[in-house]
Amino acid sequence: MLSIEQQEGAKFRHFVIEPLLVVSDNTLKPYIKGRIEQLEKLGHKVSERSIYRWLGAFLESDGDIRSLVSNKHNSAPKEKRLHTEVELIIEQVLNNSYKRRELANPKKVHYEVVNEIHNRNKESEANEKLPYPSISTIRRRITDSDSYERDKVRLGHEATRKKFASARLLQPANRPLQRVEVDHTKLDLILLDDNDYPLGRPTLTTAFDKFTGNLLGFYVGFEPPSYVSVMNCLLHASSPKTYIKKLYPSVKNEWLAFGLPEFLVVDRGKEFTSKHLIDACLQLDINLEFTKARSTWKKGIVDRYFKTLNEGLIHQLPGTTFSNILKKGDYDSEKKAVMHLNSFLELLHIYIVDVYSQKPRSLNRPAPAKMWKKAMENGFTPSIPSTKLDWKVALMKIGTSSIQNTGIRKAHLFYQSKELSELKIRLVMKGKGTKVTYKYDPSDISKVYVYNEFDKDYLEVFCTNQEYSQNLSEYAHQVFVDETREEEKASFKIEEIAEAIAKIVQKAQEEIQSKKDRQKQARMEQKGSTAIIEKVKKGTIAVTFEKKEEGKEMVKKEKTEHYYN
Numbered sequence: 001m002l003s004i005e006q007q008e009g010a011k012f013r014h015f016v017i018e019p020l021l022v023v024s025d026n027t028l029k030p031y032i033k034g035r036i037e038q039l040e041k042l043g044h045k046v047s048e049r050s051i052y053r054w055l056g057a058f059l060e061s062d063g064d065i066r067s068l069v070s071n072k073h074n075s076a077p078k079e080k081r082l083h084t085e086v087e088l089i090i091e092q093v094l095n096n097s098y099k100r101r102e103l104a105n106p107k108k109v110h111y112e113v114v115n116e117i118h119n120r121n122k123e124s125e126a127n128e129k130l131p132y133p134s135i136s137t138i139r140r141r142i143t144d145s146d147s148y149e150r151d152k153v154r155l156g157h158e159a160t161r162k163k164f165a166s167a168r169l170l171q172p173a174n175r176p177l178q179r180v181e182v183d184h185t186k187l188d189l190i191l192l193d194d195n196d197y198p199l200g201r202p203t204l205t206t207a208f209d210k211f212t213g214n215l216l217g218f219y220v221g222f223e224p225p226s227y228v229s230v231m232n233c234l235l236h237a238s239s240p241k242t243y244i245k246k247l248y249p250s251v252k253n254e255w256l257a258f259g260l261p262e263f264l265v266v267d268r269g270k271e272f273t274s275k276h277l278i279d280a281c282l283q284l285d286i287n288l289e290f291t292k293a294r295s296t297w298k299k300g301i302v303d304r305y306f307k308t309l310n311e312g313l314i315h316q317l318p319g320t321t322f323s324n325i326l327k328k329g330d331y332d333s334e335k336k337a338v339m340h341l342n343s344f345l346e347l348l349h350i351y352i353v354d355v356y357s358q359k360p361r362s363l364n365r366p367a368p369a370k371m372w373k374k375a376m377e378n379g380f381t382p383s384i385p386s387t388k389l390d391w392k393v394a395l396m397k398i399g400t401s402s403i404q405n406t407g408i409r410k411a412h413l414f415y416q417s418k419e420l421s422e423l424k425i426r427l428v429m430k431g432k433g434t435k436v437t438y439k440y441d442p443s444d445i446s447k448v449y450v451y452n453e454f455d456k457d458y459l460e461v462f463c464t465n466q467e468y469s470q471n472l473s474e475y476a477h478q479v480f481v482d483e484t485r486e487e488e489k490a491s492f493k494i495e496e497i498a499e500a501i502a503k504i505v506q507k508a509q510e511e512i513q514s515k516k517d518r519q520k521q522a523r524m525e526q527k528g529s530t531a532i533i534e535k536v537k538k539g540t541i542a543v544t545f546e547k548k549e550e551g552k553e554m555v556k557k558e559k560t561e562h563y564y565n
Contacts, residue, residue, distance in 0.1 A: 017054050110135045205221075263288075408461065413463050
């Protein structure tokens, strides 16, 4: 799509550097000098600096010839430049007057610019007065400005998007699991806990197959969108749904859709850009594709499903909050709420498997379940990892730590095993240090999976405090830790610490006065820490820490330390 001149320029630069691409950096300079001589014989004069620059750009772009296109076409137009202060005034007026919702024409902008310059010229000397720009100059500045950003301010984002992008080509999907879209939504429904107390509106995370329109999997939870919800959603999406008949016998049809996606389409939320998801996708050979900001049309199928789900199921249930205040009226959602989480999950399965998956998407598109079944009959096989453990571990959160004598330390907890100690010895013997990478399930921090780079597998390492950590989530543990810190802060009195430090400083000043004499005397009497400690009677100190949360014991341990012989 570039001009012939730009294309030929890039081809020539590639011709210049092509023989040098197979040369290592250490021996590059003599080859460049030789290449310059060869080019001179062919009638081309190229500097050494240019060759280095072209080589660097080409290699940095992973061999993309477009990196060798000259950027001279981006140079400023050759026209008479206005005074810098006049340019600033024009830009200021454009931002304040033209880039706003109320319509302003170029003539009005020109008058405002002239008036601003006139007011400044009143206070200037005759030889410092600024010239007035012509109205044609103002028109050019408006035309040259970013029309998309300008109209976004004047017309609004949605109207501007429709104006500039009335039709957009989406990346097509030609087979199941080729493109899978993942997103979150807060459901318009209030659920109850086991004691019939309102829990609030849960968040639904879903994974959709673009080709067949099937829902691959979901996760319903009460935490805000996070990697925990993404991890659980992908686990459910990748797994065969063999549990349904046993857990929800009221579901009539089979949930056929499952498997690992080739491309995972997500937005730029922090849960999607986290190192945890990036690492998981690398391990499972999933291509992660990010949509641009405010590009909801790129994940159209999942957004349409949320609307369909609300209208087809959620808004029909007692306790719904509806989608807007007008539909809700005087309906008391909390008072009408009667549904528990497990009951809602059963209804959600019925809706997904027996309703949504069985309905044709359009006149030309069969039902999602039928499309999936037909693909399998034609030889399609869902991609899944070879072992369940590797599959789950790959989707877990990632962390790094050094192996100490006490094992791995994570968030004030320790993880240790015989195999971990042996791995530490092997790492040290190979001169690799003691730092390792591990995976952990944020919903159960009672164990971690440490990667063994020698055997290419994971070591299951348990927390040394199983009584506390068993089935404890990372979030709950952090809440306990934060509460403990707050209690410690409450008992901390800075005035007493400051007073003690002041006494130490005063005492030190007094001690300095006769330091040398006392040191000589102490040396003669053999005074030291051992002598002082031996005068103290043998004793012990017992430390007890107890923390309870809603009747559940968090930690209870007694530690006795013997300080004296």
